[in-house]
Amino acid sequence: MGESNSALLIGPRGSGKTTLVNSVLKELSALKNFKDNALIVNLHGLVHTDDRLALKDTTRQMQLENVVGDKVFGTFAENLCFLLECLKSGDKKHSKPVIFILDEFDLFCEHHNQTLLYNLFDVAQSAQVPICVLGITCRLDVIELLEKRVKSRFSYRQIYLLPGDISAEQPMSAFDDRLELFQHLLSLPDDENVNKIEQQYDDCTIDPQFGSMWNEYIKSLTTNVTMVNLLKRMYHIDVSERRFRNFLAVAVSTLSEKHQKLEVNDFVEANKIFSQDDKVLMLEGLSILEMCLIIAMKQETEIYDDEPLNFETIYNRYIKFANQNSSIQSVQKPVIMKAFEHIKNLEILLPVGNSNMRVEKEYQYYKFTLTSKQVMEAVKNYSGLPTEVSQWASSSI
């Protein structure tokens, strides 16, 4: 038809936006008419961080006149002018349609004056070469980032890809969908798909007998109560498919010669990796002196209700504790300072205000960024912590 259009594809991260675009392009490329007559220009907001780079790459991908080999000649202004000339000199009937796919569209909105976007949408709005501008973004408020003149030229065609939007044909809950996905991702391909897989990977041959056994087993997993509860819990936190795939990859990577079946336990272990608190892990690797300081900080923030703290207050609190308990060795102040700085470097403490003020380091104020629950958990898991210290940690003030 030679129509020009613009559209935005919006959805949270990992909701299959790029997958959708790629599959549509794949289907279209099967049509000979499309394959011969459409030019596709892919731009990515993270790669083409300003309009100059984006233009250079556009001219290169459209294989225009001023491209020799792979180099593009001309300044930004010349390139832009040239590109627009090219696009304007075409008309609806005779020129090839160009499809612009702008990934990370919201980053293109941060460019100077939104020059590139304005010009692309302007061409789409006027009787020139038929172009289609497709923006892919994860920001729902992306329309508000556009300038008014750019907004006016955009056709307000927004496609939302929200996870859990299931078509009305399958009246089932969203979680059943997740179970189905679980089964689908872990199952080996059945008879008609085997050949396709084998063509893709030369060294992959699937014994049909083993395949059917494996699939039966996976199917039995979906009825396992522990498994279902685990999946449900994960699903309640995050519905995106990408994270789920990562989780499955961790589970599948435990398979080996000796361990040939995916047990429920593997999934539980994999989930632990995903759901553990890394701050607590960090605390478990500290020395006893540093743990004592952390406990002192925790108490300080509890007593004084999140007031910022400095080294001196922590030091005094620690010394008070160390003097009461003979089993704790007395340590020199510089050593404690060293431990304090180590904690600071782990970003458990964050400086208040700008740190370039001329303050002695003992009196520099910090904020403590851990919750008391995290500290208590670390104390509980710390192997070989003296009992006095753990008692001190749990003693209420």
Added chain:
Amino acid sequence: MGTQTTITFPIRKKCNFYGPKNDVKEDFSEATAKSTLTKYTPSVKKIVILSSSESESDSDVENITEITKETVVRKANSTPQTPNRRKRNASNERYLVSPSKQKKNQLLQASLTPSTLLNRLNLSPKSENLQPKQLFGSNEYQNARLALHSSETEELPGRENELNKLQEFFQEHLEKETSSSLYISGPPGTGKTASLSKIMQQPEFKSQFKCVYINCTTMKSAAAIYAKIIQELSISSSTKSGKNNKAIIEKYLMSKHKMLFLVLDEIDQLESKKQSVLYSIFEWPSLLNSKLILVGIANALDLTDRILPRLQARCELKPTLMHFASYTKQQISNIISTRLSQANASNIFTPSAIQLLAGKVAAVSGDIRRALDISRRVIELAESEKIATVLCPTNDNDTNTENSTKQMEITEKPVELKEVLAVLNGVYGSTQNFNKDMFPIQQKLLLCSLLLILNKGRNKDITAGRLHEVYKKVCTKRNICPVNFSEFLSMCSLIETRGTLKVVGKKQSRLSKVNLQWDQTELDLALQDKVMMAEIINDTSCL
């Protein structure tokens, strides 16, 4: 010439959606499932094998860059010259024959500097190597869609007054050969550029004036406008640098020349330090015998007062102001109906549907582009529904009897209010629709805790730590297992990507502030539907 570089890549799989290629099968499967070694492969126009020792292999492994150029002026829409295509084009006689060998040799001797390439830019639309598409089976829907595309402008209904005013203004100055400046303002989509281009396209206008139209958004900096004007006026500038450009233009204006008509679109892009560029441009008409009519177009009504206050001081510099108001409901419906009647598709829309659409758009922005876009979307929707009804299997139950009668109708169904409303809701509706399972349950709990603090709490500035405390209390009260703090933060950032929250100060994990971005009452209403959520929002004991 013709150096040949050989770069070998460890290619695992061919993955190409970059540029047209004919020799490799398109294959996007697993494009996202695994990271493949993708490689740009520009289709090689002509492979020049210099040394016979090089074995020919397919272009995916060897990237042969050669610097031979054809003299055919290739346009943006160049296609690889397959013999087939060549034949067809030759039969159409719209194709420049490929250059003879002699020519190529001459070319090869010519230096291929970028400047020569750029100078050879000749974008005459001669070398069309695509056949016009056969509009097979073009039905009413398609006609209507084409007619409603925003690029189709011949007449401008609803802008007759402005057009007449402009005509008079230009005629007057043309007869007296005086110069003047005009500033046109108005919101986007009110037909400013369309009106001017319509006037500029009149033949008598073209003959009397030298017209220059420049869109300032294509300028990299404000000062680049001078070079562009020089290029448009085709004055030969002696110096390469842009320093004297302004002086050159002024010299040209002082000399004897045809009446000049200069249109600067989106003139507010030319703001610079102290507005020197804009001032100097607006001062040109006051030069002696400059014979220049300057027209500036922008959105802001008060641009000349706000950033060009010095122009007010001198009477002769004061630009004439003209404002294009937003379209009214009547004008929008007129435009749509005239366009449809021109395309003989006036029965596509019911009059009430047009009224609804026009009323809604006029109430919000009065932007004709948006009205046309929405009407096109509506037609698409109607079209898809029609196709759906045709494809629908005819059963004998009551619901489908209507459909089967619809199939019998040869005339196309006009657009009803229903479709218009569907599209309008898509455009103007809020993004905050909590349909079905838009949020996972834990995220809903988080939002509810936030609302609880906002509604009932005393302290309104919420840190992530405090929110987590409340959230945990909420969860334990309902026997839901709460997530730990790091997971909680990642949940916050997930909700943030939807634009619901804003987390300020991400580095201070527990002390970062959490702000609600959406309208609180709207979110409240959305969550109050669910019994449990309503309980949480009103449960002060968790604070």
